[in-house]
Amino acid sequence: MKQALIERVDPIEIYERDGGLCWICGEYVDLLLPATDKMSFNLDHIWPLALGGTHERHNLGTSHRLCNQRKGVRTSLPAAA
Numbered sequence: 001m002k003q004a005l006i007e008r009v010d011p012i013e014i015y016e017r018d019g020g021l022c023w024i025c026g027e028y029v030d031l032l033l034p035a036t037d038k039m040s041f042n043l044d045h046i047w048p049l050a051l052g053g054t055h056e057r058h059n060l061g062t063s064h065r066l067c068n069q070r071k072g073v074r075t076s077l078p079a080a081a
């Protein structure tokens with residue numbers, strides 16, 4: 001039986017790799033904002049888990065909570081035919 005690939009990922013590591021910039025809108029993400037703030041730091045799955053994405057560093061990106069919500073399960077990649 002094949003197990004889903006799960007990496008232990010520190011969100012701050014992803015944040016620092018991305019230079020604190022949201023990968024969706026390109027604007028700076030303020031780590032000090034409370035989690036309830038719509039512009040707070042959110043770890044986004046670039047290729048959504050619902051579409052077979054994995055919880056690995058290369059599939060994780062810094063984002064604003066609002067940007068992540070707006071994106072939903074869509075991606076910037078063309079849908080498979």
Ligand SMILES: [Zn+2]
Pocket residue numbers: 022023024025026027063064067
């Ligand atoms: Zn954003």
